[in-house]
Amino acid sequence: MTDDWVVSADWLAAHLDSVRVVDVRDAWEYDGIGHVPDAVSVPFDSFRQEGGPEGMMPTREDWEATLSEAGIESGDTVVAYDDTHGVFAARFLVTALYYGHDDVRLLDGDYSAWIRDHGASSEPPDVTPTDYEAGDPDSGVFVDADDVAAAAEDDDAVVVDTREPWEFEEGHIPGAVNLDWKEVVDDDTRGLKPRDAVEELLASRGVTREKRVVLYCNTARRISHTFAVLGWLGFPDVAFYEGSLTEWEADGRPIESN
Incomplete structure (x- = not known):
C-alpha cells in the first residue's frame, strides 16, 4: 500500500490521466449531479454484501466482477470518493485492500469539495471491461x-x-x-x-x-x-x-x- 492513503483534489486533478477514479455514490447522483471527469460509477451497494466471507464483505467472485465491469486492472492506481466526507469511499478502500489491491487511495473530502475548485462532467467515460483478478484475502x-x-x-x-x-x-x-x-x-x-x-x-x-x-x-x-x-x-x-x-x-x- 502506498503511503499516500489520502490524496487532495489538486493531486487528483494533476493525475487524472494516470489513475482510475471510482465514484461510489448512488447511480442517480453520478448521472444527475455530475462526477469527477472520467470517474467510473461503482455504487456503494454494489460491493456491500450481506453474509459475505467477512460480514459485509463481498465474495471474491462478486468483487472481481464489479471491478472488471468498471474497467479496473489489478495494477491500477485507484482513487475513490463519495459525497459524504469519504465514509462510503473508505469502505471501497478497505475492500480493495482486503482483496490485495495495494494502490488504492481516498480523495480528501468528497465530491462537494472537488467541485469547489475543479470541473465536473456529466458524461460517463468509455469503459473497456477487464478480467480483474483479486489477490488472496488479507x-x-x-x-x-x-x-x-x-x-x-x-x-x-x-x-x-x-x-x-x-x-x-x-x-x-x-x-x-x-x-x-x-x-x-x-x-x-x-x-x-x-x-x-x-x-x-x-x-x-x-x-x-x-x-x-x-x-x-x-x-x-x-x-x-x-x-x-x-x-x-x-x-x-x-x-x-x-x-x-x-x-x-x-x-x-x-x-x-x-
Missing part, C-alpha cells in the same frame, strides 16, 4: 470477538468505538474508548483535519502508534473511515471487528454504559 486485519475481548484487557492495545457519543453512552464494549469518525473531519473543507490536530485528538483518547488499535462500530463504512485515517497517519497495527455491537451482545458478552 483476513489478518479482521478480528473476532475473542480478539476484541483480549485487546480490551491488554495494556498494549486500545479498543476504539467509532460510533456517535450518544450511542457509546448507551452501551459499549467494556474498556473501549469513543472516537466518533466525524471528529477527524473539517466541516468547512469537508476533508480531514490537519495531521497534527488528528494526532492530538487520537492521543487524547489513548490511541497512539505504540499500541495495537482494534476498531469496532455498528456500520462497516464508519469503521472503514477511521481505519483509512489511521493508515494515512502511518499507524502500524490496526485491525477491526467486522461484527457489530449488536452481535457482540447477542453472543452473551457484557457491555457497559456511561
Whole structure:
C-alpha cells in the first residue's frame, strides 16, 4: 500500500490521466449531479454484501466482477470518493485492500469539495471491461470477538468505538474508548483535519502508534473511515471487528454504559 492513503483534489486533478477514479455514490447522483471527469460509477451497494466471507464483505467472485465491469486492472492506481466526507469511499478502500489491491487511495473530502475548485462532467467515460483478478484475502486485519475481548484487557492495545457519543453512552464494549469518525473531519473543507490536530485528538483518547488499535462500530463504512485515517497517519497495527455491537451482545458478552 502506498503511503499516500489520502490524496487532495489538486493531486487528483494533476493525475487524472494516470489513475482510475471510482465514484461510489448512488447511480442517480453520478448521472444527475455530475462526477469527477472520467470517474467510473461503482455504487456503494454494489460491493456491500450481506453474509459475505467477512460480514459485509463481498465474495471474491462478486468483487472481481464489479471491478472488471468498471474497467479496473489489478495494477491500477485507484482513487475513490463519495459525497459524504469519504465514509462510503473508505469502505471501497478497505475492500480493495482486503482483496490485495495495494494502490488504492481516498480523495480528501468528497465530491462537494472537488467541485469547489475543479470541473465536473456529466458524461460517463468509455469503459473497456477487464478480467480483474483479486489477490488472496488479507483476513489478518479482521478480528473476532475473542480478539476484541483480549485487546480490551491488554495494556498494549486500545479498543476504539467509532460510533456517535450518544450511542457509546448507551452501551459499549467494556474498556473501549469513543472516537466518533466525524471528529477527524473539517466541516468547512469537508476533508480531514490537519495531521497534527488528528494526532492530538487520537492521543487524547489513548490511541497512539505504540499500541495495537482494534476498531469496532455498528456500520462497516464508519469503521472503514477511521481505519483509512489511521493508515494515512502511518499507524502500524490496526485491525477491526467486522461484527457489530449488536452481535457482540447477542453472543452473551457484557457491555457497559456511561
